[in-house]
Every structure is written in C-alpha cells, then in structure tokens.
Amino acid sequence: MSLPGAARRVRAYGGQFLLLAVLTLVTALLITGVPRVADRLTGQGLTEYVAGQPVARRDLAYSAGPDVVPASDQPVVASRGALLAAVEEKMPAEVRDAIGERWFAAQTVPGRLRGPTLSDDKGLIDLHLRAGTGIREAATLVDGRWPERGVTPAGAIEVTLAETIATRLGVAAGDRFRLSLLDRDNNVLNSRPVDLVGVWRPNDPAGGVWDTLPSMLKLSPPEGDGDPFVAVAYTADAGLNSITAREWPVTFGWRYRIAPDRLEPGRLDALIAGVDGLDRAMPTEVKMTLSQGVDIPLRRFADSLAAARTLLAVIAAGLLATLAGPRAPGRSAGRAPPPRRVPPDPGARRLDR
Numbered sequence: 001m002s003l004p005g006a007a008r009r010v011r012a013y014g015g016q017f018l019l020l021a022v023l024t025l026v027t028a029l030l031i032t033g034v035p036r037v038a039d040r041l042t043g044q045g046l047t048e049y050v051a052g053q054p055v056a057r058r059d060l061a062y063s064a065g066p067d068v069v070p071a072s073d074q075p076v077v078a079s080r081g082a083l084l085a086a087v088e089e090k091m092p093a094e095v096r097d098a099i100g101e102r103w104f105a106a107q108t109v110p111g112r113l114r115g116p117t118l119s120d121d122k123g124l125i126d127l128h129l130r131a132g133t134g135i136r137e138a139a140t141l142v143d144g145r146w147p148e149r150g151v152t153p154a155g156a157i158e159v160t161l162a163e164t165i166a167t168r169l170g171v172a173a174g175d176r177f178r179l180s181l182l183d184r185d186n187n188v189l190n191s192r193p194v195d196l197v198g199v200w201r202p203n204d205p206a207g208g209v210w211d212t213l214p215s216m217l218k219l220s221p222p223e224g225d226g227d228p229f230v231a232v233a234y235t236a237d238a239g240l241n242s243i244t245a246r247e248w249p250v251t252f253g254w255r256y257r258i259a260p261d262r263l264e265p266g267r268l269d270a271l272i273a274g275v276d277g278l279d280r281a282m283p284t285e286v287k288m289t290l291s292q293g294v295d296i297p298l299r300r301f302a303d304s305l306a307a308a309r310t311l312l313a314v315i316a317a318g319l320l321a322t323l324a325g326p327r328a329p330g331r332s333a334g335r336a337p338p339p340r341r342v343p344p345d346p347g348a349r350r351l352d353r
Contacts, residue, residue, distance in 0.1 A: 039265065039266075042265045042305060043263075043264065043265055045301075046260070046263050046264075046265055046268070046301055047260040047261055047263060048260070049260075049297060049301055050258065050260040050263060050297055050298075050301075051260040053297050055208075055211045056291075056293045057293040057294060057296055057297050058257055058258050058260075058294065059211070059255050059256065059257050059258070059292065059294070060095075060099075060255070060256040060257075060258070060275075060278065060290065060292045060294060061253065061254075061255050061256075061290070061291045061292060062087055062253065062254040062255070062288045062289070062290055062291075063251065063252065063253050063254075063288065063289050063291065064080075064251065064252045064253075064286050064287060064288050064289070065249065065250055065251035065252055066109050066249040066250060066251045067249060067250065067251075068244075068247050068248075068249050068250075069244050069245075069250060071245065074241060074244070074245055075237065075238075075241040076106065076240070076241055076244050076250065077106050077131050077237040077240050077241055078237065080104070080106060080252045080286065081104045081106070081132075081133065081237075083104075083254060083283060083285060083286065084102060084103075084104040084133070084254050086283055086285070087254050087256075087283050087288075088102065088256060090281045090282070090283055091274070091278060091281055092273075092274035092277055092278075092281065093274070094267060094270045094271045094273070094274035095271065095274040095275060095278065097262060098258050098259060098262050098263060098271055099256045099257065099258065099259065099262075100257050100258065100259025100261075100262060101134075101208050101209075101256075101257045101259070102133075102254075102255065102256045102257070103132060103133050103134050103208070103209055103212070103253075103254075103255045104132050104133045104252075104253070104254055104255075105130055105131070105132035105133075105212050105252070105253045105255075106130070106131050106132060106240050106244075106250055106251075106252050106253075107128050107129065107130040107131075107132075107212075107232070107250065107251050107252075107253070108128055108129045108130075108240070108243060108244070108248055108249070108250050108251075109128070109181070109248070109249045109250070109251070110126035110127060110128050110228075110230060111126065111127060111179040111180050111181045111182070111190075111191075111192075111248075112124065112125070112126055112127075112179070112180045112182055112186075112228070113125045113126065113127040113177050113178075113179055113194070113231075114177060114178050114180070115171075115175060115176060115177035115178065116175075116176075117169075117170065117171050117172075117175045118169065118170075118171070118177070119170070122169055122170070122229075123222070123228065123229055124222075124226075124227070124228035124229065125169065125228055125229050125230075125231060126228040126229070126230050126231070127179060127194075127230075127231050127232070127233055128214065128230070128231070128232045128233070129157065129159060129179075129232075129233055129234075129235045129239065129240055129243060130212075130216065130232050130233070130234055130235070130240075131234070131235055131236060131237050131239065131240040132212075132253075133209075134209040135209060135216075135234050136234075138202060138203055138204065138207050138209045138210070139162075139200040139201060139202050139203060140200060140201050140203060141160075141198055141199070141200050142163055142199050142200060142201050143163075143166075143172060143173045143198060143199040144160070144172075144173025144174070144196075144197050144198030144199060145173075145197055145198045146160060146197075146198055146236075147159060147160060147197055147198070147234070147235050147236040147239055148236065149236070149238065150235060150236035150237065150238025150239035150240075150241070150242065151238055151239055151242045152195055154193070155192075155193060156176065156192075156193035156194060156195040157179075157192055157193070157194050157195070157235055157239040157242060157243055158195055158197045158235060158236065158239055159194055159195070159196055159197065159233035159234065159235045159239065160196070160197060160198035160199060160200055160233060160234045160235075161196060161198075161199055161200075161231070161233050161234075162199070162200060162201070162202065162216055162217050162218075163199050163200065163201045164217055164218055165216075165217075165218065165219055165231050166196075166199045168218075168219055169219075169231075171196060172196070172199065173196055173197055173198050173199055174196065174197075175195075175196045176193065176194070176195050176196070177193070177194045177195075177196070178191060178192075178193060178194065179191065179192050179193075179194045181248060190246060190247065190248055192242075192243055192246065192248075194233075196233075200234075202217060205217060208257055211255075212253060212255065214230050214231075214232055215232065216232040216233075216234065219231050252286070254288075258294055265305060268298060268301070268302050268305070269302065271298060272295055272298050272299060272302065275292065275294055275295045275298070276295065278290055278292070
C-alpha cells in the first residue's frame with residue numbers, strides 16, 4: 001500500500017482508528033499499570049478495614065481460670081506470664097507475622113471493698129486486683145507512688161487506681177481498705193487488707209492495654225438492683241502472688257492484637273488458614289480457651305477481593321476481545337473499497353437534451 005493510500009484510509013476511518021488506539025491504551029494499562037495500583041489500593045483498603053473493626057475482631061484472646069493456684073505454681077504471675085511468648089511461638093508463622101502488640105494479665109475474682117472513706121451513698125463496691133504487662137508504661141502517676149513492694153510489712157496489698165475511679169469513689173493515696181471474698185450468701189470466705197498507694201492517669205485512654213474487661217478506667221455499673229459497682233485496681237506481681245497464695249481464685253489472659261499495617265492481600269488466604277489452625281496449636285502447660293473473631297473481617301475482605309478481581313478479569317477479557325475482533329479497513333477485512341466517482345459523459349448530457 002502506498003503512503004498516500006494509507007493516509008487516505010486514516011482520514012476515511014479516523015473514528016475507528018481513534019477508538020482502536022484508546023482501547024489499546026486502556027488494555028495496556030490494565031495489563032501493566034493497573035495491577036500495581038490495584039495492589040497498593042487493596043493493601044491500603046485492607047489496613048483501614050481491619051483497623052476499623054471492634055476489639056473482639058482484632059484480638060486473639062486466650063484465657064484460663066478462675067482457679068485456685070496450688071502452692072507448687074507460685075509465684076504465679078511470673079510462671080503464667082512466661083506463657084505470653086510460649087503461646088505466640090506455637091502459632092502458625094502467618095499469624096505470628098501479623099501480630100503487633102501483646103499483653104498478659106492476671107486478675108483476681110472480685111471481692112467486696114470496705115473502708116472508712118467509702119461512704120454508704122457510694123453503693124456497694126466490688127474490686128478486682130490486676131497485675132500484668134504494659135500497664136505502668138501506659139500510665140502516669142498523679143498522686144502517691146506505684147506499688148513497688150506489692151505487700152507492706154504489715155501484710156496489706158499495695159494497689160493503685162485510675163484517677164477517674166478514685167475521684168468517683170472519693171478516695172486518695174494513703175486510704176486503707178478491707179477486701180473480702182464473699183459467697184452467695186455474703187459470708188466472708190477470705191479477707192485481706194488493701195492500701196491505696198497511688199492514683200494514675202492513662203497516657204492514651206484508647207490504648208490497647210486498656211481493652212481488657214472489666215475496664216480499669218471507669219466503674220462498671222451494677223447489673224441489677226442491689227448489685228455492686230465493679231472496679232479494677234492495679235497491683236505489683238508480688239501483691240497478686242500474695243493474695244493468690246492464700247487461695248484467692250484468679251484468672252489469666254494472654255491477648256494478641258493483629259496489626260493492620262502488617263497484613264498483605266497476597267497472604268490473606270494463608271493468614272485465614274493459620275487462624276483456623278490456632279485451636280490445634282494450643283499450649284499444653286495450662287488449660288486455655290481461645291476466643292477470637294479475627295477471621296470474620298478477614299474472610300469478608302477476601303470474598304470481596306475475589307469478586308473484584310473476577311470483575312476486573314471480565315473487563316480485561318472484554319477489552320482484549322474487542323481489540324481482537326475488528327480488522328483493519330480494506331480488502332483484507334472483506335469490505336469493498338469506497339466506489340470511485342466517475343465523471344459524467346458530456347455526450348450523454350447532450351443526448352438527454
């Protein structure tokens with residue numbers, strides 16, 4: 001084909017050539033650039049989606065108890081706390097890689113708190129004692145001191161309270177109380193003196209360390225008429241060891257938070273499979289229960305991602321089929337060239353006259 005002839009065809013079929021060029025460009029972007037952009041946006045979407053989930057769907061929570069710990073297991077806080085790393089080590093690699101923060105907590109069952117500074121108008125107050133990781137690092141003292149010794153020379157357990165709870169109860173560092181373990185008929189089964197040695201304020205009330213229930217940052221309201229308010233006080237490991245050594249029941253918790261920024265869309269299926277396999281990777285040192293809802297948002301996102309990828313594949317296939325379908329204009333496409341204009345014969349016009 002001569003160059004002038006090609007030029008004439010481009011002019012004649014300019015619209016078709018333009019459409020062909022646009023489709024070629026779009027398909028090239030789908031094949032090359034779009035997957036990279038899609039992967040980046042998918043990763044960002046996964047991070048934001050998981051970060052917006054409630055705590056129950058971001059945490060892997062192991063628990064044990066309440067139990068009375070035998071003397072052979074004392075000091076109990078150190079022995080149970082060491083399982084924080086041991087539990088994680090038994091997890092599938094895909095799950096371990098996705099964990100950001102982790103916490104251990106040991107907490108007594110509640111006892112009835114009484115003292116001269118707790119007036120009757122405050123209502124009934126039940127108090128848990130909690131020891132564990134990350135609490136002191138996430139708070140700042142506003143009054144008194146931290147419970148360094150755990151137990152005073154007189155045998156009282158040193159505790160601290162959040163400022164919000166201390167203010168609500170009208171108590172301050174230096175106040176003394178009695179903590180009693182009661183049966184269902186309110187008979188005293190066990191009792192220990194408790195000294196409030198400090199009051200603190202959380203550095204970030206939204207920090208993950210405060211998500212363990214019941215809350216350490218506020219009084220939990222009564223469940224019904226005549227029921228007590230519930231508070232949680234922080235004590236040192238030695239303080240919790242002391243009260244559990246006197247046959248006070250205690251619960252334990254090991255909590256692992258999935259870090260949204262560590263999730264990768266390409267490893268999502270492997271992570272879901274790893275979470276499914278956690279029940280088969282439970283430690284044997286202590287009988288534990290696993291509670292988690294992590295797999296729910298992961299499965300939902302994976303299903304949405306699969307649907308989106310299917311749609312993208314259908315679009316790309318349609319564009320490729322469009323490109324492969326039309327042929328270049330001309331004889332080879334089975335189309336006749338435009339008819340050539342034949343000038344009228346002058347003689348014919350004379351004859352018509």
